[in-house]
Amino acid sequence: MQKDKYILITGGAGFIGSHTYVELLNSGYTPVIADDLRNSNRLVLKNLEKITGKTILIAEIDVTDFDKLEKVFEKYNFHGIIHFAAYKAVGESVKEPLKYYENNIGSLVQTLKLAIKFEVESFVFSSSCTVYGAPDDKNEVTEEEVQLLANSPYGQTKIIGELILRDFQKANPNFKMVALRYFNPIGAHPSGLIGEFPIGTPNNLLPYITQTAIGKLNELTVFGDDYNTEDGTCIRDYIHVCDLAKAHVKALEFGEKCENGCLEFINVGTGKGNSVLEIIKQFELLTKLKLNYKIGPRREGDVPAIYANTDKVSGLLNWRTEYTLSDAIEHAWNWEKNLQHEN
Numbered sequence: 001m002q003k004d005k006y007i008l009i010t011g012g013a014g015f016i017g018s019h020t021y022v023e024l025l026n027s028g029y030t031p032v033i034a035d036d037l038r039n040s041n042r043l044v045l046k047n048l049e050k051i052t053g054k055t056i057l058i059a060e061i062d063v064t065d066f067d068k069l070e071k072v073f074e075k076y077n078f079h080g081i082i083h084f085a086a087y088k089a090v091g092e093s094v095k096e097p098l099k100y101y102e103n104n105i106g107s108l109v110q111t112l113k114l115a116i117k118f119e120v121e122s123f124v125f126s127s128s129c130t131v132y133g134a135p136d137d138k139n140e141v142t143e144e145e146v147q148l149l150a151n152s153p154y155g156q157t158k159i160i161g162e163l164i165l166r167d168f169q170k171a172n173p174n175f176k177m178v179a180l181r182y183f184n185p186i187g188a189h190p191s192g193l194i195g196e197f198p199i200g201t202p203n204n205l206l207p208y209i210t211q212t213a214i215g216k217l218n219e220l221t222v223f224g225d226d227y228n229t230e231d232g233t234c235i236r237d238y239i240h241v242c243d244l245a246k247a248h249v250k251a252l253e254f255g256e257k258c259e260n261g262c263l264e265f266i267n268v269g270t271g272k273g274n275s276v277l278e279i280i281k282q283f284e285l286l287t288k289l290k291l292n293y294k295i296g297p298r299r300e301g302d303v304p305a306i307y308a309n310t311d312k313v314s315g316l317l318n319w320r321t322e323y324t325l326s327d328a329i330e331h332a333w334n335w336e337k338n339l340q341h342e343n
């Protein structure tokens with residue numbers, strides 16, 4: 001009987017974490033969630049059990065609480081850690097920077113301290129394309145283009161997080177560490193049973209679109225159409241959340257092969273950019289609905305255009321996207337319609 005390969009997923013009840021939970025089980029790992037559900041909902045836990053047919057292993061704790069997190073490490077002999085626990089809304093972080101620094105840095109430091117104490121040397125960190133700040137004219141970014149200053153406190157917590165990993169791995173060279181720099185995760189599980197569960201008014205574009213279309217919100221505001229892009233609206237690299245989740249399994253498997261420890265920073269995106277207006281048009285095409293939106297002022301912290309160079313992720317992790325932009329929009333809409341029956 002193969003020994004359980006327990007993987008701690010901090011923030012595992014969140015949007016990316018819950019989809020990664022499913023992919024870990026599909027790949028033979030045993031995921032354990034540590035999450036106080038501040039950015040999730042019990043419905044996600046219930047539906048994760050429906051999708052996987054397995055009883056969920058979860059510690060409902062604040063991941064910045066060292067003593068509570070230590071008890072989870074005492075209970076399970078972890079094979080690896082995927083650290084998701086962080087706030088992630090660019091716009092919100094501009095308004096509440098300390099909330100982001102306290103939680104995003106605090107949760108990382110406590111988890112790393114326990115990784116040393118319990119010798120859990122395989123570590124995947126949820127980083128972000130916001131570490132690139134506002135790229136100049138070349139909007140496609142390779143991993144070498146990290147800035148020291150991000151465009152938002154959220155992005156700054158990811159730059160600092162990566163600096164912490166560099167110092168940490170230098171002091172603990174046996175650790176196998178991969179930081180995945182996400183671009184714009186969108187969509188939902190094809191089953192329609194889990195997806196993005198924004199608490200309160202969504203900060204991100206696609207959940208705002210689906211909530212407007214379903215009637216929960218009255219109107220979408222497009223934050224600026226005077227950027228130096230083809231249609232004047234910002235460009236982003238929208239990646240299906242299930243493709244992103246699978247990249248985490250690949251990152252763990254890559255770490256397992258690093259005999260003498262490693263630290264890699266890897267973009268995870270589609271390598272293509274789409275504007276806000278293009279996303280709206282694609283949504284209208286797919287759903288045959290007319291979306292109620294208006295053009296408003298720019299949002300503080302937004303960068304005009306960014307999308308991933310994906311040479312490293314395809315080469316090093318042997319990973320490619322399996323879903324299209326239309327799949328992601330369709331799955332997000334399915335999830336929104338299913339949510340309506342839940343409430």
Ligand code: WQD
Pocket residue numbers: 088089090091127128129130182183184185203204205206208220221222223224233234235236276299302
């Ligand atoms: C996308 C575009 C907005 C809402 C995200 C994640 C962050 C990080 C980077 C992983 C922007 C526009 C949005 C609205 C709008 N990913 N918009 N009206 O800011 O790129 O950040 O990707 O770490 O975690 O949050 O995503 O969806 O907020 O915005 O016009 O109501 O949509 O201006 O151009 P963002 P977003």
